[in-house]
Amino acid sequence: MLVFVGKRILELLPVLFGVLLVTFAVTRFTPGDPAILMAGEDANQALIEATRVRLGLDQPIPTQFGLYVIRAVQGDLGVSYVRSVPVTELIGRALVPTAQLAGIAMIITVVVGIPLGIVSAVRPDSIWDFAARIVSLIGVSIPNFFFGLLLILLFSLALGWLPSYGTGTWRHLILPALTLGTFSVGLVARLTRASMLDVLSQDYVRTARAKGLRGVTVVYKHGLRNAAIAIVTILGLNLGSLLSGSVLTEVVFAYPGLGRLLVDAIFNRDYAIVQGAILVIAVIYVLVNLGVDLLYASVDPRIRVE
Numbered sequence: 369m370l371v372f373v374g375k376r377i378l379e380l381l382p383v384l385f386g387v388l389l390v391t392f393a394v395t396r397f398t399p400g401d402p403a404i405l406m407a408g409e410d411a412n413q414a415l416i417e418a419t420r421v422r423l424g425l426d427q428p429i430p431t432q433f434g435l436y437v438i439r440a441v442q443g444d445l446g447v448s449y450v451r452s453v454p455v456t457e458l459i460g461r462a463l464v465p466t467a468q469l470a471g472i473a474m475i476i477t478v479v480v481g482i483p484l485g486i487v488s489a490v491r492p493d494s495i496w497d498f499a500a501r502i503v504s505l506i507g508v509s510i511p512n513f514f515f516g517l518l519l520i521l522l523f524s525l526a527l528g529w530l531p532s533y534g535t536g537t538w539r540h541l542i543l544p545a546l547t548l549g550t551f552s553v554g555l556v557a558r559l560t561r562a563s564m565l566d567v568l569s570q571d572y573v574r575t576a577r578a579k580g581l582r583g584v585t586v587v588y589k590h591g592l593r594n595a596a597i598a599i600v601t602i603l604g605l606n607l608g609s610l611l612s613g614s615v616l617t618e619v620v621f622a623y624p625g626l627g628r629l630l631v632d633a634i635f636n637r638d639y640a641i642v643q644g645a646i647l648v649i650a651v652i653y654v655l656v657n658l659g660v661d662l663l664y665a666s667v668d669p670r671i672r673v674e
Contacts, residue, residue, distance in 0.1 A: 376661065380654045387650040388440065388643070392433050395639045402449050402637040423449055436643070445644035450636045455644040458629060463611075463648075465535055466618075466625035469548060470610035472541055476549035477556055477606060482599065484553070485560025489568060490587055500557060507554020516547040516620040533622035544621040548614050552606045559602050563595035570594075597664060604660035608653040 403420040404411070411419075420426050424435070439446065445455035481504075488500035523543060524532035531540050567573065568591050576586050615627035622628070626645060633641035 373658070373662070376658050380658070383654060384647070384650055385437075387647060388437060389433070391643050391646045392436060395642050396429055396432075398637070402639060406449060440647065445647070446640035448633075448641050449638045450633075451638075455640050458641060459626065459644055459648055462624065462626040462629040462645075465623065466627070467611060469541060469544055469618075469623065469625060470607070472545035473549035473552060473610050474603075474607055476545065477552040478603070480549075481553040481556030482560050484557040486564060486587065486592065488557065488561040489564030489591075492565065500561070504554040504557035504561075507550045507552075508558065509554075510550070511616070512547055512551060512614060513616040513620050515550055516543065516617055519543045519547060520620075535624060540623075544617050544623050547620070548610060548617045552610070556599070556602055556606065560595070560599055563598040564591055567591050567595045600660060600663055604656050604663075608656040611652050611656070 403416050403423060403425060406419050406423075417426070424432060427435075436446070443456065445459070447454055448458060451458065484500045484503060488497045488504075491497055520532045520543065523530045530543050531537075532543070534540055564587075568587075573586060573591060615631055617623070618625045618627040619631055626648070629641065630645040632638075633645065
């Protein structure tokens with residue numbers, strides 16, 4: 369197990385380095401000068417140059433990248449150009465509300481999406497299957513930002529039941545969590561249905577039914593357990609996506625999470641936050657994928673991690 373984890377971590381290091389390189393290159397070649405934004409449009413050239421020197425933007429780009437990599441390895445993601453606050457502190461603050469939002473959205477995904485897919489697969493071409501497929505199709509088809517606006521119009525403006533933006537109480541989490549979880553519900557339901565239909569058509573499932581086992585036992589013990597690999601994989605990918613923050617959802621609801629922090633940093637040309645946030649998102653994804661790989665052996669004992 370330790371050897372496997374060590375190998376996977378070594379394989380992930382080039383991925384993270386590639387993320388650092390691409391992000392650094394994109395931010396540096398994007399139009400706009402953060403020194404001008406910080407000094408002000410009316411600032412003279414001397415003040416702009418002094419600001420550029422203070423930010424380290426006067427050095428050659430390869431030198432800037434090398435220094436950034438060295439600091440990032442040590443856990444230092446720099447200081448925000450605009451806020452003059454360490455990037456790690458800003459990202460740490462933003463991750464807490466994003467984790468809360470992602471956790472609720474993930475619960476909605478598991479509680480609704482998996483049973484929806486199972487019911488759809490157990491009774492194919494029935495009214496239940498039709499309804500489940502419609503729900504999942506709506507979930508994967510409607511963009512998050514549009515669905516979020518519909519929820520605001522209904523539950524905030526028309527009914528006045530829930531707040532439409534911000535954070536502070538559990539009521540602020542409901543609408544963004546529903547918005548964020550709807551797409552995941554549709555995706556998980558569709559994949560669960562496809563995986564279950566494939567498994568339930570196998571010979572060993574027909575044999576189990578011929579032996580007189582109860583339908584529930586066949587579905588959950590022989591069907592769901594063997595379809596779990598694909599389901600766990602998509603749940604892991606969804607968890608990484610939710611934890612990294614859904615940018616559009618957080619912008620629509622003015623939710624102070626990682627996605628909102630990243631959008632604000634892009635508009636402000638705050639390179640340090642953009643690079644740090646994208647690096648954290650990449651780390652979340654690779655760690656979740658590593659966790660999913662380790663979970664495979666528990667889901668399916670036929671898989672051995674060595």
